[in-house]
Structure formats: structure tokens, C-alpha cells
Amino acid sequence: MSVIRRNPITGRWVIFSDEAGPPPPTDGRCPFCEGNEALTPHEIIAWGRDGREHDSEGWSVRVVPNAHPLLRIESRLELFAEGMYDAASGTGAHEVIIETPEHKRSLAELPRDQVARVLAAYAERINDLKGDKRFRCIFIFKNQGAEAGAGLPGHAHSQVIGLPVTPKAFKEILVGARQHFLIKERCVFCDILQEEMDMGARLVEVTEHFAALEPYASRHPFETWILPRRHGPDFEAVTDAERDDLAGLLISVLGRLEKVLPRPAYNLFLYSGPNRKTNPDRWKTLAADFHWHIEILPRLFYEAGFEVGSGLFANAVTPETAAKVLREAERPL
Ligand SMILES: [Zn+2]
């Protein structure tokens, strides 16, 4: 069983999990490779050829429960106090999206229609988990490379986590966006898009539906954001045309980063709006003030003591320089 505890000073939630035992024996076989379906828990969804049986070969994208979940979906959600402290049962979803049946290819090396299918799996899982009132927010993230915390196997995958609490970093974004909206009656992300499109110096690439840019106060060298040009709070509401456009841009942006960086290790986060079915009163203006987006954080080095202790980042590469380097690193498709 796991439990989630809240730091009463900072409001930061911490998951304590005793689930992480030794991995099940796989005889050195990769559990995410086609043909090894029996090595994972039963699949949640999979897209493949007609007539394919569950947990068998013939799929292109496959979603399975994490074999070592941080949180348990079958447990009842309990919010409770321990003396002066707040805690929650370790209730949540923890899934793996296997992006390709092939072992050797990274997301950026996959064909565009395959990346679009991965994005469709993201949308389907967010949609499904938002139907569960226990979960306040659903995160999709991806760790690539050992420096970014990617565990074995080195097979392209993303993770889905549905949480009964709102993590501090996400709450900061939501509250900051709402503050901007309450003062200016405009979405802060739409304002950033307008400013960056006018200025141009921090843009990496602009497509019909999206813009990739280096944010004004980037925390790490080559931190890159992908913003949809159409305002909307929820990723899962994107159209097929937008998803296809995003797949092409993601391949291009990750390809540029992989060309420029010595080791292509990065974390990718998808920030979609929180679940308004839980606590509808809390997010009254969210549809107007929040703008779903992707943040990619290349990991060139570990955070140093100063960053960990102060939360203030020191970055040796300005976003203007990073954008120029990435614009020039266009990789032929
Ligand atoms: Zn594999």
C-alpha cells in the first residue's frame, strides 16, 4: 500500500510507496517488445490489426498498467488527517503507453502516423481517467535517457498518472494563469504566443496549429514549450488535423534537440486541464484561463544544491541563443 502525505508548510505532496519490489523475472527479455505481451499486466487498450486477441502480437500502440505502480487504482480514495497533518490513500492510476512494438526506435524516429497514434492514446487515456471523480489531474510524461530517470527497458514509452491531489508545480501554473486572467481578462499563454509570434527571437518552429518556442525564463538550456495556437484547456479535445500536425512538430523538435545535445536525455510533460468533475467550484474560469501545452526539459546535468534548496534556477544558455541554434538544426525528414 502507498500513502500520499502533504507538507503543511509548502503544500507539496509526497508519495510513499512500498510497491517497488524486484522486477519480475523476464529472462532478459524486454516486456514492451512485440511477442512478449505475457510479461506485462493485461492491456488496457491496444490498437492493432482486426481480429487480434488481447495481449497478443499485431499491435502498433499498447497501453498497460505499470507493473510497479506508485499508486493503486483499485483502492478506495480516503482523505484523512494524522494529528495536524493531511494525507490521502495511495489511490490513483499508473499506466505505461508503449509507443512502438520495435525495441530500437525512439519517439522522434517513428513515422508521423505512428506518433499521431501515440498522441491519440494520450487523449484516450486522459479522457477515460477524467471520468473517474477520484482523480483531480491526469499527467502524461516521458523520460528519455538514463539522465532523465528512464528505467529499463530502453524501449520507447510514456507514462500516465492519475492523481487524487494536485501537485504543487501544477498548482503554481494553474494559479498563475488564473491570476493573469483575473487582472487582464486574457489567457496568459495566448498572450505569450502573441508576444513570441510578434518578436520571433525565441521561436523554434511554427506550424499551422502549433508553435514551438524557448520560454522567456527557461529553467534549463534548451527548455522547449509547444503551445497550440487555438486556445483550449484540454489536450484531449484536439482535432485529428491538430493531432497530425502536432505529431510532425514533435518529431521535428525532438529531432532538433537530439541533433544539438550531446546525449538526448529529456523529460516531456503534457499539461492538460485538471478534472473539473472533482471540485467544479474551484476552477470556474479555467476554460478561459488555462491553455494546455507540452514542456520538454532536456537533462544536460543534474540539478545542483542551489536549485534544489532555493528553487531558483541558474541557466547558462539564454532562450534566444537556444532558439537560434535549434532553428539552424533542422533535420531533414
Ligand atoms: Zn523492447
Ligand SMILES: [Zn+2]
Ligand atoms: Zn490561451
